[in-house]
Amino acid sequence: MGSAAPGVVDEQLIRGLTERARAEGLQLTGEGGLLGRLTKLVTEAALEGELDDHLGYAKHDPAGRNGSNSRNGKRSKTVLTEAGPVEIAVPRDRDGSFEPKLVAKRQRRLSGIDDLVISLSAKGLTHGEICAHLAEIYGTQVSKQTISTITDRVMDGMAEWQNRPLDRVYPVVFIDCINVKIRDGQVANRPIYIALAVTVDGTRDILGLWAGEHGDGEGAKYWLRVLTEIKNRGVNDVCIVVCDGLKGLPDAVTTVWPPAIVQTCIVHLLRNSFRYASRKDWATIAKDLKPIYTAPTEQAALDLFADFSDKWEARYPAIVRLWTNAWAEFVPFLAFDTEIRTIICTTNAIESINARIRRAVNARGHFPNDQAALKCVYLAIMSLDPTGKGRKRWTNRWKAALNAFDITFDGRLSATKN
Known part of the structure; x- marks a missing residue:
């Protein structure tokens, strides 16, 4: 048979x-x-x-x-x-x-x-x-x-990921923060910083994770160490670094990437404004602030901000003071092309990552140490792309934005592209 x-x-x-x-x-x-x-x-x-x-x-x-x-x-x-x-x-x-x-x-x-x-x-x-x-x-x-x-x-996989080679240039790098609770004697909030980049191809790339320092917070020395680590992994140039008023970061950026522009995150600036206002006024304040960050020039924005101050300073002086203190890092945004402004203000990619991380972090309540918290955040990030093969697109209008970046930043993207 x-x-x-x-x-x-x-x-x-x-x-x-x-x-x-x-x-x-x-x-x-x-x-x-x-x-x-x-x-x-x-x-x-x-x-x-x-x-x-x-x-x-x-x-x-x-x-x-x-x-x-x-x-x-x-x-x-x-x-x-x-x-x-x-x-x-x-x-x-x-x-x-x-x-x-x-x-x-x-x-x-x-x-x-x-x-x-x-x-x-x-x-x-x-x-x-x-x-x-x-x-x-x-x-x-x-x-x-x-x-x-x-x-x-x-x-072991996290250590390899944290030290992997990076692209030679990024149009934008966002530095964001997730607060976690660490049980070190007593439970206290501790920041974990995430560097999220937009690549020359218009996709997102999470560059790494760093636990904040103990004590009074992070200064220029801390940020110099973080940015130097990123540079040593191959990043020779960044056009724009977007952050939310992180102390010492602008000085570190100037040292590591002298041509880079430090830009205050507009979304964070708006959210921080709402913290000082009654919820019933949020819609009106948002409506009054929008002409400022969409103004065609800095002078036009200054005039509009003066009108905003006249209307709201008596009720919410903290909001006016917030924007005044952030103005130097907000101003660069006004010189950008509309396509570049859209990239900086597009928060869907950031929010999807932060939502996944916060869900994982909140489920655990608190962590025994920084390493346990970093492990949790890393696992949450990896779950967004289990295969590790695909980078999600930042925007569907990337070609127009890329041309705007290349013109605004004197061909730095095309000259150093891999």
């Missing part, structure tokens, strides 16, 4: 197993289920194959007689799999030199469950919620410490 094609054999084998399982009343998943049994059979067969390769001969092969090493029984081991806990028999050799690859010594989980835990953590589930999910779906108990150990695996 001729042999059947591999695909047919596989299909017949699977059908036979499922029919037998149904006849015996065997469940597909759960403890003792069909998937668990299949996992056990496949894993044990793979381990036997590894031992064959290690010894140089198969089981019962005469070539192994009177050899220097041989099989030496098996040891039982329970591993956590996506089909639930599975007890497997791991073969041993006489001189103890066999090191399994599929299920390494002291390994208690198959790799798939690690990937699942990391994925759930990236989506903002707490360690307790992940434990409950695994217990409900796979019928197994996993400690919070085990979950933490699994997610710690991402730190």
Whole structure:
């Protein structure tokens, strides 16, 4: 009788197993289920194959007689799999030199469950919620410490990501801040800074994450270290650095990238204005501020700001003072082409990232240290692009913006483009 094609054999084998399982009343998943049994059979067969390769001969092969090493029984081991806990028999050799690859010594989980835990953590589930999910779906108990150990695996990947080479030039780099709660003696807010760039191709690129310093905050020395790190990774030039009144950052930008312009984030400036106003006045204030940041020239903006001050200073002097103090970093915006202004004010990409990060951060409440908080933020960022292959577009009108950037900044983008 001729042999059947591999695909047919596989299909017949699977059908036979499922029919037998149904006849015996065997469940597909759960403890003792069909998937668990299949996992056990496949894993044990793979381990036997590894031992064959290690010894140089198969089981019962005469070539192994009177050899220097041989099989030496098996040891039982329970591993956590996506089909639930599975007890497997791991073969041993006489001189103890066999090191399994599929299920390494002291390994208690198959790799798939690690990937699942990391994925759930990236989506903002707490360690307790992940434990409950695994217990409900796979019928197994996993400690919070085990979950933490699994997610710690991402730190090597984070270090590699944080040190990867970057583009030689970026039209815009946004430096934003997410506040997290760190339990260092007592729970206190600590900033984590995110550098988000718009590339020459019109896509977003998250350059890295940095924990804020302890004490009174970050100054020029801190920002010089951060920006120098970015420059050392290949960034020779940045046209515009957008931030929200970060102390010492403008001086550091001037030192690292002398031609770069430091621009106050218009969106943050507007949000900070609303903090000082009653909610019932927000719409009117927003309407009165819009002509200022859309003015065609600085002089026109000054005239409009004078009108705004006359109207609102008596009621909200803090808003007028906020804009007055930020004016030097706000003014560059007024000299830009409309296309460039649109890029700077487009916040959808920033907001989608911040929303994912805040969801993950808020789910955990507080962190034991900076490293744990950075791990959480990194996982949230990676969940936005699990494959790591695609950069999302910043805007659909990028060609017009690129031409405006190249003209405004004297061809710096085209001259240094990779």
